[in-house]
Structures are given as structure tokens and as C-alpha cells.
Amino acid sequence: MATGRTHRPATRSRGIPEATVARLPLYLRALTALSERSVPTVSSEELAAAAGVNSAKLRKDFSYLGSYGTRGVGYDVEYLVYQISRELGLTQDWPVVIVGIGNLGAALAGYGGFASRGFRVAALIDADPAMTGKPVAGIPVQHSDDLEKIISEDGVSIGVIATPAGVAQQVCDRLVAAGVTSILNFAPTVLSVPDGVDVRKVDLSIELQILAFHEQRKAGEESSAEEGPEALAEPEPAAAVVAPAPRGTTGTTGRKGPDGDVPAVMPA
Amino acid sequence: MATGRTHRPATRSRGIPEATVARLPLYLRALTALSERSVPTVSSEELAAAAGVNSAKLRKDFSYLGSYGTRGVGYDVEYLVYQISRELGLTQDWPVVIVGIGNLGAALAGYGGFASRGFRVAALIDADPAMTGKPVAGIPVQHSDDLEKIISEDGVSIGVIATPAGVAQQVCDRLVAAGVTSILNFAPTVLSVPDGVDVRKVDLSIELQILAFHEQRKAGEESSAEEGPEALAEPEPAAAVVAPAPRGTTGTTGRKGPDGDVPAVMPA
DNA sequence: CCATCTTTGTGCACGCGTTCACAAAGACAT
DNA sequence: ATGTCTTTGTGAACGCGTGCACAAAGATGG
Numbered sequence: 062m063a064t065g066r067t068h069r070p071a072t073r074s075r076g077i078p079e080a081t082v083a084r085l086p087l088y089l090r091a092l093t094a095l096s097e098r099s100v101p102t103v104s105s106e107e108l109a110a111a112a113g114v115n116s117a118k119l120r121k122d123f124s125y126l127g128s129y130g131t132r133g134v135g136y137d138v139e140y141l142v143y144q145i146s147r148e149l150g151l152t153q154d155w156p157v158v159i160v161g162i163g164n165l166g167a168a169l170a171g172y173g174g175f176a177s178r179g180f181r182v183a184a185l186i187d188a189d190p191a192m193t194g195k196p197v198a199g200i201p202v203q204h205s206d207d208l209e210k211i212i213s214e215d216g217v218s219i220g221v222i223a224t225p226a227g228v229a230q231q232v233c234d235r236l237v238a239a240g241v242t243s244i245l246n247f248a249p250t251v252l253s254v255p256d257g258v259d260v261r262k263v264d265l266s267i268e269l270q271i272l273a274f275h276e277q278r279k280a281g282e283e284s285s286a287e288e289g290p291e292a293l294a295e296p297e298p299a300a301a302v303v304a305p306a307p308r309g310t311t312g313t314t315g316r317k318g319p320d321g322d323v324p325a326v327m328p329a
Numbered sequence: 330m331a332t333g334r335t336h337r338p339a340t341r342s343r344g345i346p347e348a349t350v351a352r353l354p355l356y357l358r359a360l361t362a363l364s365e366r367s368v369p370t371v372s373s374e375e376l377a378a379a380a381g382v383n384s385a386k387l388r389k390d391f392s393y394l395g396s397y398g399t400r401g402v403g404y405d406v407e408y409l410v411y412q413i414s415r416e417l418g419l420t421q422d423w424p425v426v427i428v429g430i431g432n433l434g435a436a437l438a439g440y441g442g443f444a445s446r447g448f449r450v451a452a453l454i455d456a457d458p459a460m461t462g463k464p465v466a467g468i469p470v471q472h473s474d475d476l477e478k479i480i481s482e483d484g485v486s487i488g489v490i491a492t493p494a495g496v497a498q499q500v501c502d503r504l505v506a507a508g509v510t511s512i513l514n515f516a517p518t519v520l521s522v523p524d525g526v527d528v529r530k531v532d533l534s535i536e537l538q539i540l541a542f543h544e545q546r547k548a549g550e551e552s553s554a555e556e557g558p559e560a561l562a563e564p565e566p567a568a569a570v571v572a573p574a575p576r577g578t579t580g581t582t583g584r585k586g587p588d589g590d591v592p593a594v595m596p597a
Numbered sequence: 598c599c600a601t602c603t604t605t606g607t608g609c610a611c612g613c614g615t616t617c618a619c620a621a622a623g624a625c626a627t
Numbered sequence: 628a629t630g631t632c633t634t635t636g637t638g639a640a641c642g643c644g645t646g647c648a649c650a651a652a653g654a655t656g657g
Binding site: 104105106120121123124128130131132133134135136 | 632633634635636637
Binding site for chain 2: 603
């Protein structure tokens with residue numbers, strides 16, 4: 062999930078593996094649910110089940126935060142909620158700007174998950190003059206000319222890019238130059254950023270393709286057991302009947318239209 | 330691999346590490362872009378740069394697919410596009426249903442990336458009767474009562490859940506029971522499914538929380554260098570003086586306090 | 598046909614993440 | 628207090644993924 066940039070020197074900054082950090086929000090969500098039901102304590106076994114992970118892993122994850130449990134009893138729900146929230150930095154307010162108010166940007170703007178977790182939509186930005194001033198999810202869209210001003214005035218450090226792929230890098234550069242140091246990218250592009258800036262990407266298309274891979278593998282196993290052995294996945298080097306032969310010019314490449322130009326929607 | 334086995338490329342199915350599969354779509358995207366520019370061949374170095382990965386990693390990834398490159402030259406773009414597409418199962422049509430046509434579901438429905446990669450939106454499903462029949466992105470929404478029928482008639486094996494968290498598991502169960510074996514979940518919930526069913530989740534809230542963690546760490550490092558050492562995140566074992574004490578019955582747990590941090594935490 | 602130069606394919610080592618299994622820490626009952 | 632019982636916290640082993648470094652393969656030029 063994480064983007065290629067940011068490496069983990071490991072030598073720097075104390076502990077907390079990246080994999081653990083990625084699971085903390087999951088634990089927090091499960092704990093919050095328990096908290097609402099006024100459940101006082103929970104064992105690693107129960108919480109692990111609720112979060113969909115292995116209990117040993119959960120205990121090890123928590124051990125990086127400290128010894129917050131009580132042997133023979135479990136973990137105090139409220140206490141853990143507080144500790145994890147603090148560790149994740151959710152005890153403070155994080156203003157966020159969303160750039161690119163198309164279908165997706167608008168959906169994100171209206172997403173309730175923002176406000177409830179300490180994240181506040183500080184501004185919606187779009188390059189289309191026709192959008193300027195128009196309220197989306199109760200927030201008026203501002204023009205991208207004011208991007209820098211908005212970022213600095215509100216002290217925004219987290220930016221969400223929901224623009225078409227074509228302009229994502231430019232937007233990214235401007236955000237970074239203006240002071241943003243964390244970016245959540247929904248555009249189907251690899252963003253390059255300077256050291257010190259974190260980028261995470263959410264890519265629908267990639268997720269679907271990964272599912273398709275597994276789906277095909279499942280189908281292939283079934284049929285190959287009784288059906289023709291070379292039904293689908295046959296990596297025969299010479300079987301390239303349809304495959305463009307090496308050196309072939311742009312022959313059957315006709316179907317790439319909606320790829321790099323996808324309007325404001327989702328990852329491609 | 331290569332455990333003395335004859336010189337068998339071991340290119341066979343079962344291989345392909347998960348990490349590699351997750352990167353194939355990235356390579357494919359970069360290759361497609363090159364293809365559109367009619368670039369005939371590309372070296373691992375160039376392609377790796379375009380995909381945002383290390384060239385050694387890219388070569389190793391490709392080695393799992395087979396030896397599709399030419400030493401001294403590089404990889405044939407068209408040929409690779411075909412091979413990766415085939416490996417990912419993109420040479421066939423994948424009907425997909427989207428359940429939950431709210432802001433997000435509608436945005437997903439309008440996403441152009443679907444069609445361009447072999448994914449076809451077979452149906453949009455929502456539980457709200459008021460939505461039934463209403464066209465979204467050119468496709469009429471169908472009522473969830475017909476979910477099973479839609480799945481089986483179109484032979485849908487991939488489902489996208491964009492419903493509220495509360496009903497996600499129910500929807501998931503129905504999809505699985507109807508024959509769906511791959512699910513892309515946008516609802517903030519842990520879905521439990523039987524073996525053989527793949528689930529991938531996309532969670533905006535989690536991504537933001539991970540960014541917040543790193544953001545806080547960056548800020549903490551800066552200030553701790555010259556400012557008070559216990560400014561923000563100091564998981565010192567003894568520093569828990571302020572946080573809600575474990576064991577203290579749920580009474581007045583909402584306490585907090587050393588240096589500015591908000592009360593308890595947040596709702597769901 | 599041989600020399601040289603480029604780029605792939607991969608053996609190997611290292612580090613992170615996962616899992617097991619168990620000793621230690623406490624709660625609780627007697 | 629002492630013993631028993633539950634559950635945490637973690638040492639250690641293992642496996643996967645990453646990146647290095649280089650030999651082999653093949654193109655290219657003489």
C-alpha cells in the first residue's frame with residue numbers, strides 16, 4: 062500500500078514497525094466499537110478476532126507501544142483507545158485539503174469518516190472555474206490558484222489528490238512546495254516526491270486486477286483438473302498467436318482510451 | 330527455487346509471489362503508456378523508473394513470469410503488455426457488481442478505469458427502493474432483492490461493496506452465497522468470508538491515520554530536538570501518569586492531560 | 598569470427614514480519 | 628499467604644521480500 066518513497070532506516074526513530082502502524086487503526090476501530098458498548102476489558106484473543114488478525118500478532122503489536130495489558134485479565138478498552146489514538150496522532154486536529162472535486166473528490170468530501178477521526182476538511186480545491194464557489198458537501202470549492210495560500214493559512218500538512226492522472230504530479234508538486242508533507246493519492250500515477258514527504262496511494266484498478274489474478278487462478282485450477290490443460294494460463298513462448306510478436310509495432314493496441322485521461326474519478 | 334531441478338524455468342503457475350502480483354498492474358500501466366507512445370522496447374532500468382520501483386526488483390518480478398527480455402536490449406513493450414495482461418487475467422471479461430450506490434458507489438460506477446481493463450460494470454445494486462430504476466453513470470440501479478438473480482445470471486464473480494459498514498457483512502454473505510468469490514470492500518469493516526473467497530479492502534480512514542502517524546512523528550522529531558522532550562508522543566513506560574489508569578472502572582476514564590491532548594477520543 | 602559492450606536473469610545475503618510456544622505476571626479463591 | 632488459573636509479553640525460529648552484485652546471453656562493430 063505504502064508508496065515506494067519513504068524507506069525505513071530502522072536505525073532512526075524508535076520502534077513501531079510499519080506493519081504494526083498499519084494495523085493500529087484496525088484495532089482502534091474494534092476498540093471503539095467495544096467502548097460504545099461499554100465493554101470494560103478485552104482479551105487479546107477477543108480483540109484479535111474482532112480486528113481480523115492473529116492474537117499473537119496483536120500482542121506483539123501492542124508490545125511495541127508499551128505494556129498496556131494486565132495479565133490474567135486483558136486490556137482496558139478505554140485506556141487502549143486513548144493510547145492508540147495518541148500514538149496515531151489522532152488526539153490532535155488534522156486539517157486536510159482535497160484537490161480535484163470530481164465524482165470521487167465529492168464523494169470523499171462527503172465521507173463521514175473524516176470528521177469523526179480528527180481529520181477536518183479544511184478546503185476543497187478544483188481547477189475548474191465553474192466549480193469555484195459551488196458548495197460540495199457543505200463546503201465551497203475554491204479555485205486552485207489559491208492553493209498555496211490555503212495550505213499555508215490553515216497550516217495544512219495532509220493533502221488528498223483526486224484529480225485526473227495527467228495533472229496529479231503537478232498538483233503534488235504544488236502541494237509539497239506549499240508545505241504539505243503527507244499525500245493520499247487517488248490518481249492512477251506514480252508520484253515522485255522529495256525525501257521527508259509521505260505518499261500513500263489508493264488504486265481501485267490495481268485492486269481489481271489483483272482480484273482478477275486470483276480469480277483466474279481459481280478458475281484455472283478447477284478446469285485444469287478435468288478440462289484441457291492449456292485452457293487459460295499457458296505461458297508457452299511460441300503460443301503467441303494473438304500476442305504481438307517482439308518488435309511488432311503498435312498493432313492491436315487500440316483499446317487504451319480511458320486510461321491516463323480519466324476525469325476526476327478513481328484510480329485507473 | 331532452482332533447487333538443483335534441471336534447468337526448468339519454473340515458470341509454472343503456482344509461483345508468482347503475492348508482492349509481485351501486486352506490482353504487475355503498476356508495470357502494466359507504465360507499459361501501456363509506453364505503448365501509446367509507440368516505444369518498441371524498454372530496459373528494466375527505464376521501466377522500473379516509470380513504475381517507481383527498483384530495477385532489480387522489476388527484473389526478478391518478470392523472471393517469475395518467464396524470460397521475456399532480450400539481453401543487451403531490454404523488453405519488447407507490446408509483448409510484455411500482452412504477457413502481463415494475460416497473467417493478470419485481463420484478456421477476459423470480468424463482470425462486476427457494485428453494491429451500495431451512495432456517493433462513493435456512484436463515483437465508482439462512473440469510473441472509466443473499469444471498462445478499459447476488462448472489467449465491466451454488470452450491475453449497480455442498492456437497497457433503497459427510491460434508487461431503483463434510477464440511472465447512475467448510464468446504468469439503472471437495481472434493487473438488492475434481485476442480488477442473487479443478477480449474480481447468477483451474469484456469472485459475476487467479483488463484487489464491490491460500497492455500503493455503510495452496518496450492512497457490509499450481510500451484503501458480503503449474500504454475494505458469497507450467490508457465487509461471488511472476490512470482493513473489494515470499501516466499507517470500514519472487517520469482513521469474514523469462507524475459504525476460497527478473496528477480500529481486499531480499501532479504507533480511506535486507515536490510510537489517513539497512517540499518514541497522521543508519520544506526520545506526528547515528523548513533527549515530534551523536529552520539536553524534540555530543541556523543544557521540550559515530552560512534547561507529543563513519548564511512550565515512556567512511566568509517563569502514563571496522565572492517561573486513564575487501567576483497572577479504574579469505566580468511571581471517569583475520559584481524563585487526559587499532560588500537554589494538550591483532547592479528551593477521550595472520537596466516536597465510531 | 599572474434600572482441601566488446603549492454604542488459605538480463607538470478608544466486609545470495611540480509612532484514613522485516615509472522616507465528617509458535619512458554620515463562621512471567623497478575624487476578625482470584627481458599 | 629499460598630496455590631491455581633488465566634492471559635500477557637516476548638525470545639526464537641522461520642519464511643518472504645528486497646537489493647546487491649555478477650555471470651551469462653546476446654547485440655553490435657570491426
